[in-house]
Amino acid sequence: MAEPINEQVEQRLRKLHELKGIGVEPYSGPFEAADHASELIARYSEKEKEELEANPPVVSVSGRLMTVRDFGKASFAHMQDATGRIQLYIKKDIVGEEQYRVFKKYTDMGDIIGAGGRLFKTRTGELTIEVTDFRLLTKSLHPLPEKWHGLQDVETRYRQRYLDLIANPEVKETFKLRSAIIKALRDFFERHGFIEVETPMMHQIAGGAAARPFKTHHNALDIDLYLRIAPELYLKRLLVGGYERVFELNKNFRNEGISTKHNPEFTMLEFYMANRDYNFLMSFTEELFAHIAQKTIGTMTFAYGEYSIDLTPPWTRLTMQEAMERKDVPAEVFGNVDVALEWAREQKLDIPAGSSFGKILDEIFKEKVEPYLIQPTFIIDYPIELSPLAKRKPSNPALVERFELFVVGREIANAFSELNDPLDQRERFEAQVEERKKGDEETHPMDEDFVRALEYGMPPAAGEGIGIDRLVMLLTNSQSIRDVILFPQMKPE
Secondary structure, X not given: OOOOOOHHHHHHHHHHHHHHHOOOOOEOOOOOOOOOHHHHHHHHOOOOXXXXXXXXXXXXXXEEEEEEEEOOOEXXXXXXXXXXXXXXXXXXXXXXXXXHHHHHHHOOOOOEEEEEEEEEEOOOOOEEEEEEEEEEEEOOOOOOOOOOOOOOOHHHHHHOHHHHHHHOXXXXXXXXXXXXXXXXXHHHHXXXXXXXXXXXXXXXXXXXXXXXXXXXXXXXXXXXXXXXXXXXXXXXXXXXXXXXXXXXXXXXXXXXXXXXXXXXXXXXXXXXXXXXXXXXXXXXXXXXXXXXXXXHOOXXXXXXXXXXXXXXXXXXXXXXXXXXXHOOOOHHHHOOXXXXXXXXXXXXXXXXXXOOHHXXXXXXXXXXXXXXXXXXXXXXXXXXXXXXXXXXEOOEEEEEEEEEEEEOOEEEEEEEEEOXXXXXXXXXXXXXXXXXXXXXXXXXXXXXXXXXXXXHOOOOEEEEEEEHHHHHHHHHOOOOHHHOOOOOOOXXX
16 A cells, blocks of 8 residues: 655655656666765875865766755755765856756755766865766655664664665665675585585475474465475485585575564575584584684674673583583483473473473473573583484483584574484384374474485485574674564564
8 A cells, every 4th residue: 555645755746747847857777886985985085185186086976865955056965875975065067057956956865866076175174076967866755764863763674674774874784794694604615515505495395393384385286385494304315315515595484473583584504414423513613603703703702782702612512401400400300201391380381281301391491591501502412302303312312413502592503413214214203293193283294205315325414504694693783683684574564
């Protein structure tokens, strides 16, 4: 539904029609801008005023008009491009009567303009372009947020991200850093002999994780399909096929709640290595995070909220049980499902009916331990019920060789030594199917083709998933996942 037209929009519409009437196209063709604001400022801001006057550089820029100060036959303005802002000086005697009339009478803040001219410094020392050629490139029909307040309303910032990017330059820097983080990831994996692959986004079986999927229907095949919740089972099929190191950087979709830590569409990195285990992956993960931090923010120690985070290896490694006992969870809780359930209820934890022993321990861990894992910490050796795709620990078959990485109280990565025994895998899937019959909708379904792939033989392997959005949150000191996703999911207006 279109927004109601207010007085300011009506004024801009009138200007648009008048422009067309005098032969000026308000939505012009391309403008060859040779320069960017930040580059000009970096190159010439230290030059003396007299030096610029003696040999003024000729430049051209394009961007959005952000401020205007009118002095009759001359005006000062600030134009903002993708890199920053620069001042313009537009004088009637220089640009000519026709161009100055278009600028003064028909342009508004928010319009996109092109300008060419000579650089100089004002009496106050501000680097400025004396405009010799001006063109209106795009007429904006809506006023920008008030310049002295910026755009603060959170709902508007997320829903109209384009306004957020215009009004709040630091937001643009966050997403530039996100791009740099992803580039650093790719560089690291390519340097370590991985190949990047793409696997299906639509799955016949929603597998690879414990999560509720989004469901759709393919008309030509007349079958239901699911948006993927994880690429894991396809990536491991590639190990069966003979690849030794693969990674995928792409979207996952989970039909679950929205919060500061969760968006239903999110970016994941998953990678798999033949002939490695979860112990190797912990050291590899430390090396990976150190590489990303140094390449993008230039340091291993940085602020996140009230904390100072240090990514310098080695990181703390605790078993799930050790971490819980440090937070005063009695050792007896780990020996018996009834004891665990009774203790959890004494602590007033909400335990779903019919929860397995592993699920009960997981709920206790989330409440009693997870929020306090501030510095990077590997939690290792999880109950087998929580990890149907992970290899058992030889010393304790009730546990699996799995770790989760926690920083600032949230999970950043999840990894394990991969289960490659097809008989064990089938039994795990069958146990998950039984849990689903009892009402647990997040259990793993049977996947006959994946079991068949394992029956052909998958080498010993280790695999890991890293939440890219949460990693970007960490390195940009962002408190909400919506601050690092350009267009987060929102309720309809």
